[in-house]
Every structure is written in C-alpha cells, then in structure tokens.
Amino acid sequence: MALCAVMLQILKSRSGCGAWGRLLQRQSSSGVYSSVHAFDEAEIREKLQAFPGGSIDLFKQDSGIAVLTVNNPSRMNALSGGMMVDLEERVSELENWTDGKGLILCGAAETFCSGSDLNAVRAISNPQDGMKMSMFMQNTLTRLLRLPLISVALVEGRALGGGAELTTACDFRLMASDSVCEDRRGIADFVADIIGDVGLKKTSSHIKRRISIKSSR
C-alpha cells in the first residue's frame, strides 16, 4: 500500500500525453507478430482459455490513473492461460482509454507474480504451441510497453520468470527492499539492490530493460 501511495502522487503530478500520446496511441495496438508470421491469435487464445484460474483486474480511476492487478494468490499470482488472455483484453481496454495518464501494475496479496502457471506450461508442452504462447505474450507485452501512459510495476514479494518479464513492459519498476525479481532462463538478470527501503529505477530502452535491471547505492 505504501508503494501504491508513492506512485499515485508521482503519476498524479503528470499532465496528459497530448499530441505525442495520441500519435503513440494510434501506433500502440499492433504487436510484433501477425498472420505474416503464421501467427493465428484466435487459435492460441482458445488453447490458453483451456487453462483458467485467477484474473487480471483493471481499475480505471477518474484521475486518469489505472491499477492493473495480477490476481491469483493461491498460486503466488502465477499467470494461467486465462490470465494471459485477460491481460491482452485489459491492454486493449487501456489502448482505448483516451483519458488515461498513468498505469500501476501490481500483484495481489503482497507478491507480484511467480511467472507462468507451471500446470499450463506443462500441458502446452510441444514446441509449436510453446512458440505460439510466447508470440501471444510478446505481442501483449509489446503493446503494454507502447501504451501512451506512464507505467510503473510495483514489485512486492517475488517477480519470477514471466513475472520478471512482465515488469519489463513498464517504464519504471518500484521495488520493495526485500523483493526478488529474477529470470533464470538467461534472458534477463534482474537484481534488486535498492536505495533505502524502496528505489526507483528508470531504464531508457526496451533492450536495456530486457537485458539487465540494476539499481545500486
């Protein structure tokens, strides 16, 4: 809650996104993959929906600040297939939110996200479907990153695997001092070495976000 209060103050002090924001908004709804890459979104969406559980909740405030919550506490907020589809739908909603200024991304029950739901990952165990799931998520995270909103991931507890990757789709990561943000796949090396109790680190490019996030005293 304390992290949330700090971010609300920062985001409230910002003005709207203006012409640049509107330009970005028009460009934001395209992902990386399309039918050109033999990507069939409807097909993978149907497969993902076979793995329900949890939700991604969006609360849009009149102030122009939205809170997006990864909500699956009984599995440490692991992302089920249904939640991946939910996330895509919430991103679409944000793309169409003309009054939006800022976005806070957080996890329910004082932890961020333990990555993909391993039950779903096990079930989608052939390389073709695994690739389609990755393409689906990459499209969603790219669109999340491109939203014309100032976005902050509030990390309490653990952000693991796909949960760590989710934080990279935000402009900022605000981390509790005892939080862990880690991806053991070798794609990224997340280190939380925070100034005081909480620290704020801005990374300047998408590439940098995906390779290394490190704050130090």
Ligand SMILES: CCCC(=O)SCCNC(=O)CCNC(=O)[C@H](O)C(C)(C)COP(=O)(O)OP(=O)(O)OC[C@H]1O[C@@H](n2cnc3c(N)ncnc32)[C@H](O)[C@@H]1OP(=O)(O)O
């Ligand atoms: C394809 C994209 C790449 C990925 O994201 S792969 C997933 C990467 N993430 C992981 O490997 C994390 C797996 N989980 C863990 O290591 C531990 O559960 C974790 C998060 C450190 C928490 O440890 P503890 O505090 O001891 O809690 P716990 O293990 O008893 O977990 C509580 C309940 O949550 C469940 N859970 C946690 N992470 C999950 C996940 N990713 N998928 C599915 N279920 C998950 C866990 O099985 C347990 O359930 P239950 O109470 O035994 O029914």
